[in-house]
Amino acid sequence: MWNPWRENLKDTPREVLNWRLWFGVFVFGLMGAARGIDEGLIGTTAELDPFIRKFGLDDPHKSKHQKAELLSNITSMVQMGSILGALIAFVLTDKIGRLWATRQLCLVWVAGISIFLASSATGSIGMIYAGRFIAGVGIGQTTVVAPTYLAETAPRAIRGLCVCAFAGAVYIGIMLAYFASWGSSIHISSKTDTQWLVPNSMHLMFAGIIFTLSFFARESPRWLIKVGRHEEAAKNLSLLRQLPEDHPYVASEIIDINAQLDREREATMGTSWLGPVRELFATKANIYRIQLSIMSQLLSQWSGANSITIYAPQYFEMMGTTGQREKLFATAIFGLVKFISSILCAFVLIDWIGRKRALTSGITLQLFSMLYMAIFLFIDHNVKDTEEQSPSQKRAAMGAIVMIYFSGFGWALGWNSIQYLLNSEIYPLRLRALGGSVAMTFHFVNQYGNSKAVPLMFLGMTHGGTMLFFSAVTAIGLGWVWFFLPETTGKSLEAMDEMFNLPWHLIGRKGAALTKGHGGVADAIDAGHEKAVAAQLEDAQASTTVHPNQKV
Incomplete structure (x- = not known):
């Protein structure tokens, strides 16, 4: 049977791929649906007649510019709240743990959506804004909490698959949201607010499912070690891997985590609570990491x-x-295409052909699609107002519609997966939540700017000009990926430092090749050097001081 992961999994014990691992992937991956549901619902909700009438989206007394402003305010308010959510996520994730951070964000998410739905009784646009902003605070935290947990609990051989479950769930949410709005437009009367209230209740359903299932998941062993709960960490890792605590695969992972934390403590000894923030900008390696986070968010969000x-x-x-x-x-149907392509990427391409190749392929396909749409809209910019089209116009228009689907496939294959996976992999444990929080703050700042600007860009730049702008950004992204993005497939989280300590101009193009085989104890075991590592394991276990009550 064809298995694209066979080479990656050859040194991974079979017990590691067990139900506890997949349960964690399901629960935390499902958090991606939070963003997907909102992105899929708000645009389609704004197309439903009851919502349009209730909140004045077709008010004849408003100009086109005012209507565009109103629509952009409604759609972008979750992104505004998500900026705050991403900013506070690293504090909560590190302070109360990955599991309690998840439960807290679900409650905030539900509170916001409840206010949003209650606006149907009052017709208050203020309640729309407030509810969506509060919901955004919860939704914004998911992009830090979930990828961090998934990266920390996944075996390195399939870490890409596990983290991409979050990206794939974004499209589960989008697809279900699109179909829910379509179904309500057919089966629920357009004379009642129920037509938009029913599909938007999906927020409450998903938040409830995630909140409940989180009580059956295991806390991240890496976070437990970080806060000094070593015995609980060893127990959790043993349960997650379904291997004894003294098994070399588990022991080596514990030793590598402790070794990295020891290096981080030594480097930051005596610093205040601002230490992690200073550390993030104190070394060339961390500045390079920050550059990757910021540029990946900037280029992906403005690719259109x-x-x-x-x-x-x-x-x-x-x-x-x-x-x-x-x-x-x-x-x-567009949501279905994006869902299928994101699943294909997560289950086959990310860990098989590598992060960099998958991203390059996705961006190339997206660039071709965007250019076609831009050229089409420049040539036939009145297509939506044309009642009788010539055969060539019909074929060109059909091609443009197909290109929308192709662009969705390219996005799911490329930027959508990498923007979460990259930031969960590249930072050391001490800075992982903080680095992810910085990345996701830039993510939502740019997403807010994009969702706010697009309706106005259509008016000021024309549709064709807007698509050409997105094409140019996508082309720049292709060049940036080739030069700056390193290949991280197959590397342990604790072995990334070696690559980022290379000269900056080598990291993206040659970093993976130059550091092949470098890293911690677990890397040596995966390379098949069991005998050579046996003594190292014994020495490391003897020298690593484990204090159950130790605090970082």
């Missing part, structure tokens, strides 16, 4: 794919798809 996700019905209308139900159906 996220605006297509949020404003998908409007994009299909640009390409000639008219009628509310037709637009919502085309949008639902």
Whole structure:
């Protein structure tokens, strides 16, 4: 049977791939649906007649610019709240742990959505803004908490798959949201607010499921070691791996985590609570990491794919798809395409062909699609208002619609997976939550700017000009990936330091090759050097002081 992970898994004990691992992947991966549900619902909700009437999206007394401002305010308010959520996530994640941070964010998420849904009784646009902002505070935390937990608990051979479960769940949420809006437009009367309230109740369902299941998950062993709970960490890691605590695979992982923490403590001894923040900007290696985080978010969010996700019905209308139900159906199929492609990427490509190749392939496909749409909109910019099209116009318009689907495939294969996976891998344990928080803050700042700007860009730059702008950013991203992005496939989290200590101009192009075989005890075991490592394990276990009550 064909198995793309066979080479990666050849040194991984079979017991490691057990139900506890997959349960954790399911629970924390499912948090990706928080963002997906919102992105899929808000754009399609704004196409439903009861919502349009209730909140004045078609008010004849408003200008086109005012309507665009109102729509952008409604859609972008979750991103605004998510900026705050991402900023506070690293404090909560490190202070109360990955599990309690998850439960807390679910409660905030539910509180915000409850206010949003209650606005149907009052028609208050202020409640829409407030509810969506509060929900955003919870949703924004998911992008730090979930990838951090998944990266810390996954075996390195399939770490890409496990973290990409979060990215894949984004499209589960998007797909279900699109179909829910389409279904409600068919089966629920457009004369009642129920038409938009029912699909938006999905937020409450998913938050409840994640909150409940979190009580059956195990806390991250790496976080437990960080806060000095060594015995509990060893027990949890043993349970997650389904191996005895003294098994070389488990023991080597514990030793590598302790060794990295010892180095970090020594480097930051005597520093205040601001120590991690200073450390993040104190070395060339960490500055390079920050550059990767910031640029990956900047280039991915302004490549245009996220605006297509949020404003998908409007994009299909640009390409000639008219009628509310037709637009919502085309949008639902778009969600299905993105879901399938994200699953393909997570389960096959990320750990098989590598992060860099997957991202390069996705960006190339996205660039080709965006350029086609830009050229089409420049040539036939009145397509949505044309009642009778020539055969060539119809074929060109159909090609543009297909390119929307191709762009979604390229995004799911490339940027969508990497923007979460990269930031969960590259930072040392002491800085992992902080680095992820910085990355996700930039993520939501740019997403907010994008979702806020796109309706106005359509007016000021025209549709074709907007797509050309996105194409240019996508092309820049392709060059940046080739030069700056290192290949991290197969490397342990504790072995990344070796690569980032190389000269900056070598990290992206040659870092993986130059540090092949370098790293900690676990890397040596994976390389098949069991005998050579046996003495190292014994010495390390004897020299590593384990204090159950030790605090970092």
